[in-house]
Amino acid sequence: MALTERTEISRREVLSDGQIQVRTDTIIERDGVEISRSFHRHVVVPGQDVSGEDTSVQTVANAVHTAEVIEAYKAAVAARE
């Protein structure tokens, strides 16, 4: 019997203002058959350093987080503080 653990990015939800909601699944398998799955979430905001993100998230961020989107997001955040 072999227990293995792996993670995969199962959600990359892009919001209208450029925020990306990311869900990471942790999957436990016994002999290749999934027996457990748990979720971890975080949000990547426009302008955030994404160098530590999964490459698939980096790809989305690089496409979505244009200079205009970053500027608009920062302005929206600044306006409410």
Next chain:
Amino acid sequence: MSWTFYSASGEAMIQDGAMSIANNTNNRVVTATGADPASLNGEANLTFDGEHLTISDGNLVIGTAGHGIDFAAQTQSTVYTASAEILDHYEEGSWSPVIEFGGGSNGVTTNLVRGTYARIGRVVFIECLYRMTSKGDSTGSATVSGLPFACNASGADASMSLSWLKNISFSGFPNAQVGLNVSYIQWYESEDNGTFTALTNSEFANNSQFAITGHYEVA
């Protein structure tokens, strides 16, 4: 004259007008396997007694996003629309809270961090437990980043409950909220004179601890 229909696998399906269904008994829902002629099977874990549909083992899987369980037949209301009566999202998991000062967390160390969430429909309930061993050297307004979902862009800021505070100073009473359209918790203090100011790194100590619970609407 007696007669019998057989499935492709050789199973007798209809004999003298009586249909044969494998593994069948009262109230089992019957499913088909294979193409025409399919074999029929009574599902032991799915029954319908004329009033209740019961899944005795396994999950009810909603196969298409945006669909869910429709409560439209519940007690009549003039407020809610059909879409507001469908439970179309449930999820529970973890998140990683990070204390930040002025948007940075340089040098912050901890010995206990826990964040959990449960999302039901468009509302997410969060819990955060955070025990610091150093507050680092970042300066500025205190926030807790890492929320599992961004907050909705409209409506009201979501007030959080500070259920545990230790070694955090304040002159009025502290409060925390998730602002519209962001994915972090902001710390404030409300003074007796009515002013409302942000808590900063100055109010925190190296051994500060806090627990936050609350809920907010997702984007």
